[in-house]
Amino acid sequence: MRLLICTLFLVVNSALAQQSLERITVNGNQFVNESGKKVVLRGYNASDPDNLEKQGQWGRAYFQEMKAWGSNVVRFPIHPRAWRERGESAYLTLLDSGIRWAAEQSMYVILDWHSIGNLKSGLFFRPGYETTLNETFSFWQTIARKYGDNPTVAFYELFNEPTTNNGQLGVCSWDEWKAINEEMITIIRACGGQGIPLVAGFNWAYDLSAAFEHPIEAVGIGYVSHPYPQKRNQPWESQWTMDWGRMKEKYPVILTEIGFSGAEERGAHVPVISDERYGEAITRYCDEKDISYVVWVFDARWAPSLFSDWEYKELTRHGKFFKAKLNTYQYD
Amino acid sequence: MRLLICTLFLVVNSALAQQSLERITVNGNQFVNESGKKVVLRGYNASDPDNLEKQGQWGRAYFQEMKAWGSNVVRFPIHPRAWRERGESAYLTLLDSGIRWAAEQSMYVILDWHSIGNLKSGLFFRPGYETTLNETFSFWQTIARKYGDNPTVAFYELFNEPTTNNGQLGVCSWDEWKAINEEMITIIRACGGQGIPLVAGFNWAYDLSAAFEHPIEAVGIGYVSHPYPQKRNQPWESQWTMDWGRMKEKYPVILTEIGFSGAEERGAHVPVISDERYGEAITRYCDEKDISYVVWVFDARWAPSLFSDWEYKELTRHGKFFKAKLNTYQYD
């Protein structure tokens, strides 16, 4: 009889979980739940849902596996070309499923408009990242209208990695980029988006120093950095503080991409080549400051991979490190 | 013999009318004819000529009927999607006919680029209203070059209803919208457009208060408002004065859309639901100040309709009110 009750309880609990993730908001420099209690997010990047679907991996099992790796958040990098090629309606169907599977595992979702480049000049790093200001605005209208009152969709990452690539992608000042972000936030909120907009700085989302001096004029937002190991030489910590860590004095910060690849591993490339010392350093830095983070990338092919087979048996060094690390955290 | 002369005179007069509407210009806060005499325009909105053609209603009879309803002006709302889908050349053929039929009835024409939204951000209210800054500029180049010396085409309404829809359509300051309008005016005049540019303010062309503080830097223009009944609660008058009426102290003003629908009538929707008291109030307000106006909409289907059958026999309350009212005006 006891066992039965217990089983019933789990079933009910799981059903509730699907519908009842608490809305996360911003309080000072923390993300908080509905009780006002601090929430620190740690999890994994999906590769593009479109890519996962094509590989036959976009399903409940993928999210169950992430959960087993200690995740309480998952980021969906939505590549503009995939969005256009699959078509808005079909892509939203993918998102519907993924958001539901995430909620079942009590994982929050970050929807990430996964472009790299200069939205002002309209120049991007590779064809898959090409978009326009107008398409970007329209994307956020759509997302806010559709998922604005769904608390699982906790975060809107406005633009993955802003960069001029040292001028190859034209010119954009922080004030110009700031205004574009503020317009996206205005649109999202006017369209009913209750989630938290996440804002990145230049240098491929590494650098928040300009944002520190001239923050976004909007409340209730978070800031992003992607501090891959080779963005700075070791020792990293004091540089991280100057470049992005000091934002956490005033605002919630989430590192929506971190990770490393051993130089000898498949897919090793600048700026990710490093080793477990990076893993130790970045997680210690985050843990000291309640900085959230999301590891790149939960895919057997994309790099730096966390695993190299879709049965999740062959883990990379990176995969071993973070699977172990994320399972050390205690959440209520 | 007398009868014959009289008939001949009418025929000649009608033929002359086709070619000899006087050019309207701006003098102070009035529209004036070539003798400098004040001209107040009152008439009806056609629905989109493209739509009328598809319904089999784009013909001389439509304009004769408008004339019988007391009109001295007709507005053509040219929807950007219709412009693109029919194609510029085919759409201009529609306009050629309509302008000729209007001239035969001694009615002036307002060409209205009938978009709703934010031309700066490139976000619009519905797909039919989607356009770009570039398409809008090109449209006015085409119109000015083709109809610039045709006095029947008295007005160029630059953009039907500017609105950010409370941020859903992004951000645009009055200074930014003002500069866009000034560029349109520059283009029109450089391309030979001798007609009068008409400029609208935000809040779906309702609000001219920003324009009052920082008027368009161009002479010879008029301002527009669309004061539908539910834009303000009753009593309306002092609010109308603050919102748009005080522009008439310095500039000609034309309300290119007014109208009401009984709550019980087909097509009733915010912001048009009201009754004959609105008709009385808005026409009294206009008449006191020599403000021109154009009633929305001379179509059996679009709302608020003035009539519900294409034989013009079943008039709505709105239709009865304005048909009677416009026939009370005396013109020389």
Added chain:
Amino acid sequence: MRLLICTLFLVVNSALAQQSLERITVNGNQFVNESGKKVVLRGYNASDPDNLEKQGQWGRAYFQEMKAWGSNVVRFPIHPRAWRERGESAYLTLLDSGIRWAAEQSMYVILDWHSIGNLKSGLFFRPGYETTLNETFSFWQTIARKYGDNPTVAFYELFNEPTTNNGQLGVCSWDEWKAINEEMITIIRACGGQGIPLVAGFNWAYDLSAAFEHPIEAVGIGYVSHPYPQKRNQPWESQWTMDWGRMKEKYPVILTEIGFSGAEERGAHVPVISDERYGEAITRYCDEKDISYVVWVFDARWAPSLFSDWEYKELTRHGKFFKAKLNTYQYD
């Protein structure tokens, strides 16, 4: 034996010439070679390579003929529509050949993005000139990445003829146009373009007076004017000095289009109608100030033509004048 050596020397020299044009740079108000010696460029405009290929004229003989006409530089006017319609890859193949044939004749190449109009408003003079800011930026990325270290491609002419056409093409201030040029220069240099960017002013690339007051904020560039005879009434010289010639006090200047057409000749049109007195005046003016120039246009059909048959036997007045003139210059 002597003859043989001499022949061998010529062969070797020609082979070297193909690969060894010296990089031209800017020193003060001069173009200079790698020894720091002043270089003055004088040559001819190709018509669009795409057009020449379609006429069967894009070949080595075309460049040999230009050389026989005393040229040390050739300009390739790349029309945006031709670039799009042929496709980037196929168009680059044309350029590859042309650049090689030019180098064989020891002629430098100016790559000219041959648009006419207002890049800010997106309005252009004719359909063949239509482009966008984005396409223009992408074009220069491509050119800089592909030809950036090729010294034959000595010049990047950023935009052929900027003009608002007195407002018909909208509005653009010098400060706005300056910023667009500066962004193009940033992109080119970041993408590895080692050549010299050439900047034009308004009035169809005639007027550099605004640039004189507010020069482009970049070093190592040159300025362009297109002083066709009818841009000013005679006597021209003092007006040329005010309008563009005084730029040569501080910067290198190259007139990338000059030429005339007798009023009786085929293709005569404003602003090119004049006679040999123009040829005398403009070349004397240039020679006194070490101003480089490129004559428009080495094509039997485009006007003002230098010749009227593709055997180069029937020269126009313009052709006779410049063929003789360019052959008077001595180069080391």
